Each structure stands twice: as C-alpha cells, then as structure tokens.
Amino acid sequence: MNTQNYLADFLAAQTKKDPAQKVFHQAVREVVSSLATVLERHPVYVKEKILERMIEPERIISFRVPWQDDKGEIHVNRGFRVQFNSALGPYKGGIRFHESVTQDSLKFLGFEQTFKNSLTTLPLGGGKGGSDFDTRGKSAAEVMRFCHSFINELYHHIGYHTDIPAGDLGCGAREIGYMFGQYKKLTNDFTGAFTGKKPNWGGSLLRPEATGYGVAYFAQNMLATRQDSLQGKTCIISGCGNVGIYAMEKLLQLGGKVVGFMDYDGSIYDPDGIDAEKLAFLKDLVFVRRGSIREYGTQFTHSQFRPGKKPWDIPCQVACPTACENELDEPAAKTLLQNGCICLCEGSNMPCTPQAANQFQAASILYSPGKASNAGGVAVSGLEMTQNSMRIYWTREEVDAYLQKIMKNIHESCLASAKEYNMPGNYVAGANIAGFKKVADAMLDQGLV
Numbered sequence: 001m002n003t004q005n006y007l008a009d010f011l012a013a014q015t016k017k018d019p020a021q022k023v024f025h026q027a028v029r030e031v032v033s034s035l036a037t038v039l040e041r042h043p044v045y046v047k048e049k050i051l052e053r054m055i056e057p058e059r060i061i062s063f064r065v066p067w068q069d070d071k072g073e074i075h076v077n078r079g080f081r082v083q084f085n086s087a088l089g090p091y092k093g094g095i096r097f098h099e100s101v102t103q104d105s106l107k108f109l110g111f112e113q114t115f116k117n118s119l120t121t122l123p124l125g126g127g128k129g130g131s132d133f134d135t136r137g138k139s140a141a142e143v144m145r146f147c148h149s150f151i152n153e154l155y156h157h158i159g160y161h162t163d164i165p166a167g168d169l170g171c172g173a174r175e176i177g178y179m180f181g182q183y184k185k186l187t188n189d190f191t192g193a194f195t196g197k198k199p200n201w202g203g204s205l206l207r208p209e210a211t212g213y214g215v216a217y218f219a220q221n222m223l224a225t226r227q228d229s230l231q232g233k234t235c236i237i238s239g240c241g242n243v244g245i246y247a248m249e250k251l252l253q254l255g256g257k258v259v260g261f262m263d264y265d266g267s268i269y270d271p272d273g274i275d276a277e278k279l280a281f282l283k284d285l286v287f288v289r290r291g292s293i294r295e296y297g298t299q300f301t302h303s304q305f306r307p308g309k310k311p312w313d314i315p316c317q318v319a320c321p322t323a324c325e326n327e328l329d330e331p332a333a334k335t336l337l338q339n340g341c342i343c344l345c346e347g348s349n350m351p352c353t354p355q356a357a358n359q360f361q362a363a364s365i366l367y368s369p370g371k372a373s374n375a376g377g378v379a380v381s382g383l384e385m386t387q388n389s390m391r392i393y394w395t396r397e398e399v400d401a402y403l404q405k406i407m408k409n410i411h412e413s414c415l416a417s418a419k420e421y422n423m424p425g426n427y428v429a430g431a432n433i434a435g436f437k438k439v440a441d442a443m444l445d446q447g448l449v
C-alpha cells in the first residue's frame with residue numbers, strides 16, 4: 001500500500017463527512033502530515049484503523065444552557081463537552097467560554113488536547129468543552145447563574161475518574177469556582193473533579209502561571225540546542241490573559257526583554273521593555289480591573305498603543321503567540337523572519353496558519369507547536385489532581401521543579417521522535433509523532449472499543 005495515497009484518501013473522506021468543520025480538519029491535517037514514516041514502519045496502525053478511530057471523538061455531549069440576566073430576561077446558550085480520547089486516562093481539558101465556540105472549534109481543541117496530554121507523560125486522556133457564552137460585559141451574578149446552569153447538565157458526564165474540566169479562554173478561577181460549587185451541591189461529593197481551583201480550596205499553587213511559564217521554559221530549552229539563551233533577547237507576545245502575562249513574567253526572569261504585546265483592543269510597542277513595575281500595573285489592569293491595554297499606553301509615556309493592530313511587525317528575536325487559533329498568518333510570518341525572529345514558541349493552540357508554519361519551517365528557525373510548548377498548564381492540572389488524591393499541597397518551588405522537568409522531557413521527546421523518523425530538529429513532527437504513538441499503542445492494547 002502506498003502511504004501517501006492512503007493518507008490522501010483518509011483526509012478526503014474525513015473532509016467529506018463534515019465539510020464545514022474547517023478548523024478541525026486543519027488540526028487533523030497538521031498531525032497526519034507528520035505521520036507517513038510512522039505508518040510505513042508500523043503498518044499495524046493502518047491495519048487497525050487507528051487514525052480513523054482517533055479522529056472520531058468517543059462522545060460529544062451537546063446541551064441547552066438557559067439563564068437569566070440581572071433584569072430577568074432569559075437567554076439560551078449552547079453547551080458542549082467533547083470527550084475525545086480516554087486511552088491514556090480520564091478525559092482532561094479546559095472549558096472555553098467565548099462567542100466563537102462551536103462544535104467544530106471544540107473538536108479541534110479536543111483533538112489537540114489528546115496529543116498534548118500524551119506529551120506531558122501524565123495519565124490523562126483528552127477532551128474540551130465550552131459554550132458560546134461571553135463573560136465579558138456580564139455581571140458576576142450573571143456569570144454565576146450561567147455557570148450553574150451549565151453544570152446542571154454537565155455534572156452527569158464528568159467526575160474525578162471520568163472527565164476533569166479546567167479553565168481556558170473566558171474561564172478562569174472565578175468560573176471554575178461557580179462550576180465546582182454547583183457540581184459539589186448536585187453530587188454531594190468534594191473531589192478534584194475540576195482543576196484550576198483556587199489554592200485555598202484545592203487548587204495547586206502555580207496553576208495560573210503554569211502555561212505561560214512553561215512556554216518560556218520551552219523557548220529556553222529550544223535556544224539551548226543552539227548554544228543560545230533568552231538573555232538579552234527581544235520578545236513579543238500576543239494575548240494578554242493568563243498565558244501571555246505569565247509568559248512575559250518568566251521571559252523577563254530568564255533575561256528576555258519584552259517590547260510588544262497585544263489584547264483584544266490593539267497592541268503595545270514599548271521600546272524600553274517591560275519591567276517589574278510595568279508588569280505589576282498590567283496584572284492589576286487585566287486580572288483585577290479587567291481593562292484594556294490602551295491604559296498602559298497612557299501610563300508609560302515611551303510606549304505606544306496601536307489600536308486594532310497585531311504586534312507581529314515589531315522587530316523581535318523571540319515571538320510567542322498566546323491568543324487564539326490562526327492568529328498569525330503568512331505575511332506576519334514573513335515580517336517576523338525579515339525582522340530577525342529566530343524562535344517562534346506557540347503559547348496558544350494552533351496560532352499559526354499552515355502557510356505561516358511553512359514559512360518558519362522553511363527558514364529553519366526554532367519553531368515549536370502549541371501542543372508541546374503550551375502543555376505546562378495541563379501538566380500542572382495533572383499535578384493538581386495528584387495533590388488532591390494525596391490530600392496534600394506542594395509548595396510553589398516543588399510544583400515549579402516538576403513543571404521545569406516536564407517541559408524539558410517534552411522538549412527532549414519531540415527532538416528524539418523527530419530524529420528517529422528522519423526529521424531532525426522538526427518540533428512539529430516530533431510532537432505529533434511522540435503524542436500519536438503513545439495514544440495509538442494504548443488504543444491497540446485496549447482493543448476495539
């Protein structure tokens with residue numbers, strides 16, 4: 001059998017089934033494009049139809065979420081949980097609350113999560129959930145009523161040994177708190193059925209920082225392969241949530257100079273670079289006051305706020321997209337390369353379009369896919385589950401030591417798999433192959449289920 005023909009037929013059949021699910025197809029294509037040699041060397045994956053089984057979620061739960069706003073008016077949103085793959089452990093993955101959420105976007109995220117979780121080396125399956133509900137502009141009481149209604153249905157389908165949701169875009173510790181509260185009331189059971197909880201009632205220290213810190217650690221590991229470091233490197237970041245802000249913090253601690261960043265309103269160019277005082281201002285602005293980075297531009301006079309503009313034209317050596325899928329396109333990739341970018345470390349899931357990714361690969365810069373470099377968040381979620389099971393808390397230092405070790409292991413396993421399958425230095429291929437093989441082998445072991 002010709003593997004290229006098999007893969008082409010496989011992708012065509014998949015696209016035909018759900019022609020509208022573009023972002024999910026994109027994610028599948030990205031993984032499959034790394035697998036030809038793996039399938040040639042291990043024909044059992046083809047014979048046992050592992051790919052065909054892997055792209056079909058084990059279960060999708062789709063439900064109605066009715067809630068009342070502060071004026072008493074009734075609203076109806078859609079809720080989903082995509083329980084993608086449980087070969088390695090209970091389904092694990094975040095909950096996204098954003099107007100862009102559809103079954104398509106959650107299938108893409110659940111698929112990515114399966115490989116990401118596999119890379120962490122922890123016993124976690126993959127899943128993702130959410131709603132087309134936007135927390136922005138809603139009062140705390142409205143968010144609470146929505147979260148309770150969401151859980152009134154979802155609680156039937158989740159649990160400590162079944163499916164453990166966490167946060168994602170639009171869903172932080174506040175929303176996890178409301179969901180956990182309702183889950184506990186309905187089940188009469190205080191277990192770690194969610195991660196991303198606040199540390200005073202079961203959360204792990206360093207969970208909020210984990211994804212962003214992990215991104216910076218991964219960039220550091222990549223640079224070290226070229227006898228380089230973050231010391232003195234100019235960096236830009238998109239996305240000003242947990243991931244972006246804590247990536248910024250760790251990049252600074254590791255010697256980087258962050259000169260640009262972005263939120264939903266526009267971007268900031270700060271040629272002097274962010275320091276501890278500016279970072280503290282930004283944290284208060286984003287996490288406490290939930291404001292726009294426009295204010296940063298007025299507060300710090302050397303910096304410039306650029307309304308509605310992305311940061312990719314700001315010259316930098318290290319770039320970390322941390323906002324959302326397909327946020328970085330081919331022209332942006334070309335600009336980054338022309339301006340001397342040597343390291344592109346993804347903090348969000350699939351932020352680069354396929355054409356942008358091709359540019360980075362062709363230029364042979366250090367380029368890591370989100371499923372490897374942003375796995376620190378779910379890894380510390382796994383550590384939160386461990387602490388809950390043991391009924392103890394680890395210190396920040398203990399969690400950080402695990403996180404650094406896990407990011408280093410992921411980095412090494414990407415490089416080792418890329419080398420083994422003749423694509424040395426290709427982190428995208430390495431992450432896809434390492435993530436795939438572990439899940440595929442577990443599926444073979446467990447038979448046709």
Ligand code: GLU
Nearest residue numbers: 093094166167168378381
């Ligand atoms: N949403 C985050 C991710 O994409 C975290 C998931 C989790 O902690 O379960 O990895």
